[in-house]
Amino acid sequence: MKIALAQNNYHVGNIEANTNKINEQIIKAKKHNADLVIFSELAICGYPPLDLLEQKSFIEKSEKAINNILMHVDNIAVIVGAPSINADPEGKKLYNSAYVLQNGQIKKIIHKTLLPTYDIFDEYRYFEPNETPEIVEINGHTIALTICEDLWDEQPVDQPFAQTRLYKKAPMKKLVGNNPDLIINIAASPFSYNQEQKRKGILKRNAHDYQIPLIYINQVGANTDLIFDGASKVLNTNGEIVKQLKRFEEDFEIISLEKIEKQGPTTHNTSDSRIKQIHDAVVLGIRDYFEKSGFEKALLGLSGGIDSALVAALACEALGAKNVHGLLMPSEFSSEHSVSDAEKLAINLGMPHQTLAIKDVYNAINKSLSPVFPNNTFDVTEENIQARIRGLLLMAYSNKHGNMLLNTSNKSEAAVGYSTLYGDTNGGLSPIGDVYKTDVYAVSRYINRNEEIIPSGSIEKPPSAELRPEQQDSDNLPDYDILDRMLFEFIERKQSVDDLIGMGFKKSDVLKVTHLVNIHEYKRYQFPPILRVSSKAFGMGRRYPVVAKF
């Protein structure tokens, strides 16, 4: 049996465009004489559709799309993910389903059993879990058709307090009783830099333990904050990956079911460094955010610092340098180096840039505030005013010229609240808000791997917000190598204050840093969407009460 693997970039909610893409690939698969073509989870509507699933018209449109696809389904079978209505008046309204189409008809609809409802996943919000896993027959082959989490009955966890078996069921344990020839898993498994390794472990274990070859089709492309990395795979019963599709790109491959077992592990490189993964993911994330929201041009403030330099470089890769506009807005506290580094960066990247003065605006604001600020002192208020003037000028440019503003905050800053709300937190997207400062340096060095793009001055100078004389980040915070390790243990691994002290971090640092993280929930509540590259990003995957005391 010839099987086509269609790894596509779907746009959430854009059922028409997604359906067209699916139809094109069915036609292509037929040209290659494929017997079956497989698309990813919820391909019709894109993943994650969120509350669009609660709209009747959305479900109707998705059902119509299936009918439209059926017109192309003659000499080929198709497996495609879409929501389906639960006919039972009890339970959730919908199932997360895999439609099996053949001979112009819906042959079978298989429902997802295990519904991830943790971190960024909310599937039980919408879907009823399937109670009775079933096999599917296609062209004489018995297939265990599963949907993403269905194979994740046991999973590695990042947090010591989390359960490794989140469900009381394991669909494959039932399905294996029917002696399937093949496991198919259609997925929408979002990227994080440690996800691919986990995924490989899960897929290898299933293929090997059940002694059944396995085909895994993942979504690719970004929808808002979530990046999907593709890397669809075919595994033999040794648990070896015999074929892997591209990462971070659409891809299409034809394989022969009968040949899977005869193949050894692919020589294709299937593991990139963490830093390259982050780099590739963020570039895709920026590109898709702009494309899917109808923007071509970006804008950002260039301070001469490492964060804005990295975001500029990534945006130039994603959108083309001519579409990324930089504004330099130095203040009296900006060093000469900062200005020259920012200019050098823009020239290296070939991006348009201009300089705006903020001093007169700053003075006018101080004058306006004088009736309510009688003492004329300089404190954090005035630091924030500078950041907010920059935010205001950037938004004015954005409004006038239609460039979307990019936020340049990194994860370390977002964690400890080291930012000015409505100032440098502004932006339509936060590309590196899930990248710790130490990784900001590492990704910057990766960008400079062949030539100096990000000026060495930006990489080497001590980090500073430059909002008051001689300011350095390390005035208030531990050095970033310590801070980032502590934040990782606190945020990604949910270790407690006592755990952190037990790990050897200085008690005063631990108390200060965890307190800063806890009290700045209100700032992160108003952050732009942050591209998720870790297993625990700020945003929808991390939900803390704003007024909590703990």
Next chain:
Amino acid sequence: MKIALAQNNYHVGNIEANTNKINEQIIKAKKHNADLVIFSELAICGYPPLDLLEQKSFIEKSEKAINNILMHVDNIAVIVGAPSINADPEGKKLYNSAYVLQNGQIKKIIHKTLLPTYDIFDEYRYFEPNETPEIVEINGHTIALTICEDLWDEQPVDQPFAQTRLYKKAPMKKLVGNNPDLIINIAASPFSYNQEQKRKGILKRNAHDYQIPLIYINQVGANTDLIFDGASKVLNTNGEIVKQLKRFEEDFEIISLEKIEKQGPTTHNTSDSRIKQIHDAVVLGIRDYFEKSGFEKALLGLSGGIDSALVAALACEALGAKNVHGLLMPSEFSSEHSVSDAEKLAINLGMPHQTLAIKDVYNAINKSLSPVFPNNTFDVTEENIQARIRGLLLMAYSNKHGNMLLNTSNKSEAAVGYSTLYGDTNGGLSPIGDVYKTDVYAVSRYINRNEEIIPSGSIEKPPSAELRPEQQDSDNLPDYDILDRMLFEFIERKQSVDDLIGMGFKKSDVLKVTHLVNIHEYKRYQFPPILRVSSKAFGMGRRYPVVAKF
């Protein structure tokens, strides 16, 4: 059996304060010779604890709190809600539990069966559903002890496409087999203006259909965006409410189980008008947000319009007029009436207020932008600049003096994106972001029920952002009575474009308004927390993809 009903205001995460409150009430109940005292769902940690539940130290602290409470449990039984650990290695880590404490010991832990996972609820994110509902014996009485949603196996829904039976189980149907004398339901049921009516229906149906008296204990007080209205109840087997505790306030009552059946319906007023409910809820929401986040003083911009006038009046009720500071920042487009109405309001309320000039700042900004705005045209950019100058000045005041800025957007504006991001969307809390404009007028009239507090000028003049000459909201939008009805059907009831046209709304209005709602998800993503007063508020209860096309 004498039963004490303890309706408390808990602070999420503040286990120590919550435990102290619980212990005080146990002591009080003992003084009244109560045999049993009942606290609400997750009382130990406050509702909703969100991802704090994923921290081991949080669960350990909660377990220690139970041990602390046990020291007070001698001649009295206690029912109190808290998380408990699932000992099974399969399934979610925790249960949402009701601890039954007696004779210094944990007598039983009952787990919640039906886990709401929709709108603002995410309980399956954290909790394993109970499989085996059990009864509890206390002092010879057989009690069906249920937790909130456990009685909501069948529920009224606002949206025609939603299911009325979200679960395949109904705990009471099992429990009734043990012939309980009493149903106890401990709850954390958030307020919306139509929730109390739904709740009464559910409670009446359970008490009446099973012919068992029912005691319902709800949380009171607000945690971030969610307001809990209390209104705990006792019902007889006719389904009549024989006792109701206060709404929007802490309360404590002692009842006799044996007397429930002898009592007729309470004469206590149990139904307020929708507008009064919204008013009371928002006042409580503001007060608790400030108190629980450690702020005393508020700040807002007074434009002379109805929205800022209403927020000022509500904030003065919540915090005291001396703690609410108003800044007037008129521009050249502000009418004379606007300034005089804003001043009149501040005087009527007795709140401090000052006036700041924005013209010089505006000119300085335009000058700063001149290198990148060569044509010097006036468009929406310049409108936004004015709004952002005001936002900047307000935040500077907030930073310098420690007043938390209140956002003054209403739900109609938030829906259609009629606001300036980082301008009038600024604030730590949005008190009326879930109140449609027509209800803003109605609540304002309610505030003026005895005397004119909000100037009639603010109520009667045509709504305008006053960001360009002669601007009126109706230039771009249908009149608010039409707009709000349409938005309600689209947002709360999830009706489609075709449904709306079928209901008689003008097609061009429907297309324009639904498009505006859909494209402004990015603005709402960065909104402050919005106090929830309806069944579908913007915020955590409504999750739409930012880059979706639909």
